[in-house]
Amino acid sequence: MAASASLATNPALLAAHGLVLTGVVMARRDGSPWGRTFRLYAALGAVIVATRVVLHILVGLKFGEHRLLPLPQADLPSWAAGIQLGGTVYLEGALGGALEGARLGMMILAIGAANALASPKRLLKVFPAALHEIGSALVVAVTVAPQLAESLQRVVRARQLRGEMTLRFKGFRSVAMPILQDTLDRSLALAAAMDGRGYGRNERESGRLTGALAALGLMGTAVGLYGLLDTTTPAALGMPVLVAGLAACVAGLWAGGRRVRRTIYRREPWGVAEWVTVGCGVAALVGSLVTLRREPLSLGMPLRPLAWPALPLPVLAGLLLAIVPAVATPVPPLSSSRATREVTA
Amino acid sequence: MSGWSDAAYGMGEAVLELDRVSVRYPEASAPTLREVDLSIEEGELVLVVGRTGSGKSTLLGTLNGHVPHFTGGLLTGRVRVLGRDTATHRPRDLADIVGVVGQDPVAGFVTDTVEEELAYGMEQLALPPTTMRKRVEETLDLLGIADLRAAPLRDLSGGQQQRVAIGSVLTTQPRILVLDEPTSALDPTGAEEVLATLTRLVHDLGVTIVIAEHRLERVIQYADRVVEVVDGRVRSGSPAEIMRDATVAPPVVELGRYAAWSPLPVSIRDARRAAAPLRARLGGLGAPLLTSASRGSSTVDTLQGVHSSLTSASRSSLTVPTPGIRATGLRVDHGRVRAVRGVDLAVPAGRVTALMGRNGAGKSSLLWALHGTGTRSAGRVAVTDGSDPATLKPVARRARVGLVPQTASDLIYLDSVGAECDQADAESAKPTGTCRALLDDLAPGIPADRHPRDLSEGQKLALVLAIQLTAGPDVVLLDEPTRGLDYPAKTRLAGIVRGLAGHGHTVLISTHDVEFVADAADEVVVMAEGEVVAHGPTPDVVAASAAFAPQVAKVLAPAPLLTVAQVRQALAEAGDVG
Numbered sequence: 071m072a073a074s075a076s077l078a079t080n081p082a083l084l085a086a087h088g089l090v091l092t093g094v095v096m097a098r099r100d101g102s103p104w105g106r107t108f109r110l111y112a113a114l115g116a117v118i119v120a121t122r123v124v125l126h127i128l129v130g131l132k133f134g135e136h137r138l139l140p141l142p143q144a145d146l147p148s149w150a151a152g153i154q155l156g157g158t159v160y161l162e163g164a165l166g167g168a169l170e171g172a173r174l175g176m177m178i179l180a181i182g183a184a185n186a187l188a189s190p191k192r193l194l195k196v197f198p199a200a201l202h203e204i205g206s207a208l209v210v211a212v213t214v215a216p217q218l219a220e221s222l223q224r225v226v227r228a229r230q231l232r233g234e235m236t237l238r239f240k241g242f243r244s245v246a247m248p249i250l251q252d253t254l255d256r257s258l259a260l261a262a263a264m265d266g267r268g269y270g271r272n273e274r275e276s277g278r279l280t281g282a283l284a285a286l287g288l289m290g291t292a293v294g295l296y297g298l299l300d301t302t303t304p305a306a307l308g309m310p311v312l313v314a315g316l317a318a319c320v321a322g323l324w325a326g327g328r329r330v331r332r333t334i335y336r337r338e339p340w341g342v343a344e345w346v347t348v349g350c351g352v353a354a355l356v357g358s359l360v361t362l363r364r365e366p367l368s369l370g371m372p373l374r375p376l377a378w379p380a381l382p383l384p385v386l387a388g389l390l391l392a393i394v395p396a397v398a399t400p401v402p403p404l405s406s407s408r409a410t411r412e413v414t415a
Numbered sequence: 416m417s418g419w420s421d422a423a424y425g426m427g428e429a430v431l432e433l434d435r436v437s438v439r440y441p442e443a444s445a446p447t448l449r450e451v452d453l454s455i456e457e458g459e460l461v462l463v464v465g466r467t468g469s470g471k472s473t474l475l476g477t478l479n480g481h482v483p484h485f486t487g488g489l490l491t492g493r494v495r496v497l498g499r500d501t502a503t504h505r506p507r508d509l510a511d512i513v514g515v516v517g518q519d520p521v522a523g524f525v526t527d528t529v530e531e532e533l534a535y536g537m538e539q540l541a542l543p544p545t546t547m548r549k550r551v552e553e554t555l556d557l558l559g560i561a562d563l564r565a566a567p568l569r570d571l572s573g574g575q576q577q578r579v580a581i582g583s584v585l586t587t588q589p590r591i592l593v594l595d596e597p598t599s600a601l602d603p604t605g606a607e608e609v610l611a612t613l614t615r616l617v618h619d620l621g622v623t624i625v626i627a628e629h630r631l632e633r634v635i636q637y638a639d640r641v642v643e644v645v646d647g648r649v650r651s652g653s654p655a656e657i658m659r660d661a662t663v664a665p666p667v668v669e670l671g672r673y674a675a676w677s678p679l680p681v682s683i684r685d686a687r688r689a690a691a692p693l694r695a696r697l698g699g700l701g702a703p704l705l706t707s708a709s710r711g712s713s714t715v716d717t718l719q720g721v722h723s724s725l726t727s728a729s730r731s732s733l734t735v736p737t738p739g740i741r742a743t744g745l746r747v748d749h750g751r752v753r754a755v756r757g758v759d760l761a762v763p764a765g766r767v768t769a770l771m772g773r774n775g776a777g778k779s780s781l782l783w784a785l786h787g788t789g790t791r792s793a794g795r796v797a798v799t800d801g802s803d804p805a806t807l808k809p810v811a812r813r814a815r816v817g818l819v820p821q822t823a824s825d826l827i828y829l830d831s832v833g834a835e836c837d838q839a840d841a842e843s844a845k846p847t848g849t850c851r852a853l854l855d856d857l858a859p860g861i862p863a864d865r866h867p868r869d870l871s872e873g874q875k876l877a878l879v880l881a882i883q884l885t886a887g888p889d890v891v892l893l894d895e896p897t898r899g900l901d902y903p904a905k906t907r908l909a910g911i912v913r914g915l916a917g918h919g920h921t922v923l924i925s926t927h928d929v930e931f932v933a934d935a936a937d938e939v940v941v942m943a944e945g946e947v948v949a950h951g952p953t954p955d956v957v958a959a960s961a962a963f964a965p966q967v968a969k970v971l972a973p974a975p976l977l978t979v980a981q982v983r984q985a986l987a988e989a990g991d992v993g
Contacts, residue, residue, distance in 0.1 A: 209525060228825035230788045232882065233813040233842050244828040251868075256522055262485050263523030267584065268510030268539035333541045335534035335551075 110219075115175030122171025126164055206264055210257045221252045283322030290315020353387075427456035430591055430623050431478060436492035437647075438473050438482055447473045449647040451492070455625065455640075457590070460617045462634055462654070463627040464663055465644035466901045467871050471595075471627045474644055478593050478625060479513040480506045497590065511540055514584025518596045520576040521569070529555075529571075529579050530564045536587040547586075554582045558612055573774040574605025578612060585616070592616065594626045598633055599898055602773045602927045603962045606633050613637070629901050632665035632930060632966050636682035655679040663902045666930055667966040669979040686970045697974040697985065737799070739764035739921025740785060740816070740890045745794035747780040747945075754780035756945040757794065762923050764799065764889070767916045769932040769953070770925040771963060772942035778925040779821065781942065782892045785923070786818040799889055810886075813843065817883035818892040819876070824867070826879050832870070833863030835882060843886035854881035857911055873904035880911070891915055893924040897931050909935035929957060933965035933977035953977065 225248045294312025433453040439446040447470045455461055465471045476482035480501035483490045494501040497512050506515075514536075517523050526532045533554055537547045555561040558578045563571065568579065577597055584592065594613070598606035614637050616622045628634045635641070641657040643650055650657070655678045658668045667686045671679045674693055680686040738761035747755035754777040762768050770778050783789025785796055787804030796803055804812045820826070829835045836850035843849075854861065858877035861870065867878065876896055883891070893912070897905055905928070912922050912935050926932060932939060932953060939956040941949040941963070949956050954975050957963040965977050976982050 213525070224820075224822065225825050227783075227788055228820055228822075230809050231786075231813070231818050231820065232826055232839070233809040233886065247828040248825050258485075259517065259519070259522040260525070262481060262506070263515075263517065264525055265485065266479055266481065266506045266510060266513075266515045267525070267536040268507050268587070269525075271507045271510065271539060333538055333544060333547070335531065335538055335544060335547050 111178055115172075115178045118175045118178065119168055119171035122167050122174075123164060126167030206261060206269055209264065210260050213260055214253055214256050217256060218249065218253060221249045225249055225252075279325050281322075283318050283325055287315050287318030287320070287322050290318055427458055429454045430457050430497055431455040431625070432493075432495040433477070434493040434495070436477060436490065436494055438470075438477065438488055438490050440486070440488040443488075445647070447488075447647050448477070448644075448649075451647075451649045453642065453649055453651060455623060457623055458617060458621040459639045460614070460624045460637055461626070461640045461642055461651075462631070462638035463625060463642045463644060464631060464657075464661060466662055467629075467873065467899065467904065469644045469662075470647045471644050474642075474649070475515075475593050475595050475625065475627055477501065478591070479509050479515050480504060481515065507539075510536065510589075511587055512589050513591045513593060514581075514587065514589035516577070516580045516584060516592070516594045516597055518599055520573075520580035523580060524568050524576075524583075527567055528564075529560065529566050529568060532568060532579055532583045533586050536583060540587055542587075550586045550588070554586050557585070557615075558582045572605065573601050574608045577601060577605070577609050581609070581612060585622075589622070591623045591625065594624065596628055596899075597626065599629065600774075603633075603929060605774055606630075606927075607962075610634060610637060629663075629899070630665075630928070630930075631663065631902075632667065635665055635668075636684075638681075654681045665902075665966065666933075666979060667970060670967055670970060670982065673979055673983060683966060683969045686966075690970050693982075694971055694974060696989075697971060697976070697982075736763035736765060738762060739799055740923070741797050742781075742785060743795045743797075745781070745784055745796065746792045747777070747784050747790050748792040749780070749790065754945055755784060758942075758945075758947050760940065760947060760950070762890075762921055762940075763938065764921045765916055765919050766937040767912050767922045767924065767935050768938045768940060769936035770923060770940050770942065771927070771929075771932065774927075776942040777945040778942055779894055780945075782818065782894050782923065782925055785890075786816050786892055787812055788818075810842070813883075813886040813888065815888055816890040816892065817886060817888035819879050819883055819894065819896060821894045821898070823876050823879040823896070826882060827867040827875070830866055831863065832861055832865050832867060832878060835867060835878060836863070839882040839885040845885055845887075850881050850885040853884050854878060857881055858907075871904075872899035873901075873907065876900070876908070877911075884915075889919075890921040890923070893922070893926075895925060895927070897926055897928045905931050906934065929963050929965050930978075932957060932963070933968070934980075939963075 222245070225245050228248070229244060290311055292315070294309065294315050297309075297311055431454070433451050436448060436451040436453075437446050438448040451474065463471050463474060473482055473486075476486060477490065477494050478496065480494075480496075482488065484501075484505050490502075496504075496509055499509060499512070501509070506513075524532055525535050530551060533551045534547050537550065542550075551564075552561075555564055558581065560575060560578055560582065563575060563579075568576065571579065577600075581592070581594075581597070592613075597609055597613075601609065610633060613624055613626070617624055617637075626634060626638075635654055635658070638654050640651055641654045641661075643657050643661050645662055658664055658681060659672070659679055661668075664672070665681075667683060668679060668681060671681075671686060671689070674690070676686075676689040680689050741761045743759055745755055745758045745760070746753070756777075758781060760781075770781065772778055780789060784791045784794075785804070787796065787807065791805060796805065798804060798815050800815070802815065804816045807815070827835055829838060832854075833851075836854060837847065839850040840847050851863070854877060857880060858874050861874055861878070867875065870878065880891075880893075891912075896908060900908065909931060912924065916922050916937070924936070936953050938951065939949070939953050940947055941956060941960075949959075954968075954977060957965060957977065958968050958972070958975065964972075967979060967982065968975075968977050971982070974985075976985060
């Protein structure tokens with residue numbers, strides 16, 4: 071979906087993307103703190119649109135004929151020719167800016183939807199065991215981060231209890247200090263709990279091999295990339311070295327992973343519902359791609375001259391399919407978190 | 416080591432051995448634990464008691480290597496867990512033999528649902544999936560939470576969460592279970608659930624349990640042995656032996672000490688048997704049945720009169736006290752959940768009112784709504800001058816209603832006690848020194864340059880209370896103030912709130928602590944499912960309920976006495992009469 075949204079600046083299509091994503095999230099999110107973050111992403115998307123418009127007004131290249139806002143234009147030296155500081159704002163330019171922003175905003179929304187529906191903790195389950203130190207930091211981060219919002223709410227309420235109304239610098243400090251302490255305490259408690267329950271127990275010792283493989287792999291990857299991008303180096307230094315380097319990296323991870331023995335209670339089931347959601351997500355992307363191939367102009371907003379946007383059928387059909395998971399997948403909590411992996415596809 | 420030769424003498428195998436263990440944290444002036452020698456045998460339920468800051472948590476932390484691997488500090492001596500030395504074994508290397516459950520179960524949850532949480536420890540120990548499935552089922556049944564298997568952890572009640580936390584360490588089948596204040600956040604019923612589970616583990620599976628707890632009245636009757644920590648030094652013995660002169664003691668022990676019973680009873684059952692003569696003496700005074708001890712009843716017997724004069728001077732008078740804060744049709748909705756359903760409540764001025772009820776009964780929502788900053792969906796709130804706190808500006812509201820939230824330390828953010836006090840004076844536009852004077856009243860002798868984080872729980876609470884009282888509010892609301900307080904600190908707090916009420920303040924305290932209620936409150940409001948189900952004088956309300964009756968009342972029923980102080984005074988006055 072994110073990929074599909076990235077292709078369009080057509081407002082009708084972007085709005086359709088937004089509706090589909092919101093619909094799926096509303097229908098299938100659960101009560102976890104992750105499920106509640108969707109609103110945050112939506113807000114972030116809105117902020118991006120607003121920023122884009124403001125930037126356009128301030129420094130963007132103004133074009134078009136429908137005058138919106140006459141502003142004085144500052145003269146800039148010739149080396150800054152691409153930048154126009156101030157100046158009259160035209161509808162077409164502003165709309166273009168807003169839609170550029172909306173495209174990015176919609177991608178953010180798609181990622182937000184994935185986040186709201188799939189718990190990141192499940193992804194960490196398949197995290198390579200060799201990197202368990204990083205893994206534990208990640209688990210702590212994804213667990214404690216959403217709780218920040220709760221801490222913030224609590225502390226702001228406490229501030230009100232002390233009769234403070236404004237959040238000046240001092241206010242900021244008075245809010246930040248307890249929250250940081252709270253977060254630190256929670257992180258340490260969680261890390262201690264994970265450790266106390268055996269996270270990252272080393273059963274065998276083969277650290278040296280892992281280290282050697284990883285170092286070799288990283289070096290190989292770097293050299294290989296350089297070889298690929300630099301045309302003067304012999305071809306043998308390019309792709310083969312890159313592949314060998316990546317292989318060494320994987321081998322290193324595998325060797326390290328063997329050191330930490332761990333089993334998985336239940337493999338993530340991958341059933342009809344999962345195929346349906348992935349299929350629908352891909353369908354949306356295919357819809358956009360087909361349109362891009364056939365009539366690329368219809369994905370964009372006609373700005374010169376300004377006209378009503380077209381509604382390309384394949385994209386709409388794809389999006390209609392993408393809303394299917396909202397009704398076709400089982401209701402959470404049973405499978406909520408794996409309902410919509412596709413959103414990132 | 417061979418346990419068999421010992422077993423012949425009726426001794427179990429020592430599973431935990433502490434050999435001259437001392438712990439010293441950097442920047443600490445004195446070691447937290449000094450020269451601790453302790454040996455805990457298999458299948459024992461050991462209760463660790465002591466005042467706040469005595470080193471209980473540190474002692475528990477040493478048992479799985481959490482101290483010093485996670486906390487830092489210098490540990491000398493040896494801690495052996497089933498022969499494994501914590502100097503060479505990190506907590507993760509002991510995960511298969513020691514399970515640790517902390518005070519706040521949510522802080523330790525790694526996954527999202529009950530089933531995943533139960534399996535997590537086993538996944539780390541690399542047990543085969545078939546074993547895991549079997550053990551998860553067994554544990555779900557053992558703890559009675561089978562119907563919750565797919566439930567998100569955050570949606571569970573406090574008691575359920577604590578049981579899941581216990582279950583999640585049980586699945587690795589540890590031989591030792593270490594619990595740090597497992598019931599401190601739970602209502603009496605939730606605490607009963609957890610403790611019943613623990614005793615079952617000891618008796619059915621022979622698990623060794625080490626448990627630290629402030630509310631001894633909940634645990635001590637189950638303990639085989641009590642370990643008391645005083646200033647980092649440790650002594651251990653049978654409950655009756657240690658309780659004879661321990662620094663902390665539950666009311667039933669206080670009563671036993673007062674009545675000089677020997678052997679000292681630690682359970683209600685034993686105490687009731689020992690109390691027969693005392694009851695006869697009290698009964699001989701013509702004590703009426705508890706249920707008939709209602710407000711304004713015309714009974715003329717001494718005890719009833721004594722009791723009324725004890726709990727509240729105004730109790731015996733028939734005048735209805737003016738409400739300090741009144742709510743009409745108050746409703747609070749959190750999303751689709753209706754936390755408070757149309758509550759009509761008049762909290763009397765000049766009295767201490769306790770707000771009780773299950774976890775999630777709507778107590779906190781009610782307090783915040785009364786204060787005016789919390790959500791309020793419908794209804795009206797009025798303080799004495801008729802104004803509604805919700806419509807006031809924060810500063811004006813503060814001068815009428817003060818609230819001390821559950822996590823009182825949220826209110827503290829400066830780096831010294833003195834700075835906090837000055838800030839409080841400035842906020843309420845009071846002369847400098849007002850807050851400090853209040854603090855010295857509540858908890859004398861806290862140096863002004865002390866960092867608030869270094870204060871004990873009781874001192875922190877006193878500081879926050881002083882900050883809130885600086886504005887001079889008529890109404891004081893306290894949300895769960897007794898968490899983490901030991902008996903002496905709770906007695907102080909009871910004195911403080913009674914003093915506030917004596918000066919005409921309206922005090923409303925939400926709490927799970929029945930003993931504190933018996934000690935401090937004149938009236939009790941009981942909430943269930945967002946509604947007020949009972950409201951009346953403390954003896955009437957708490958004695959009528961099995962869950963809320965304090966220990967002294969249980970021992971001395973039918974005499975209407977709730978605390979040892981009341982018994983003492985009743986007998987003294989009876990002595991005067993007779």
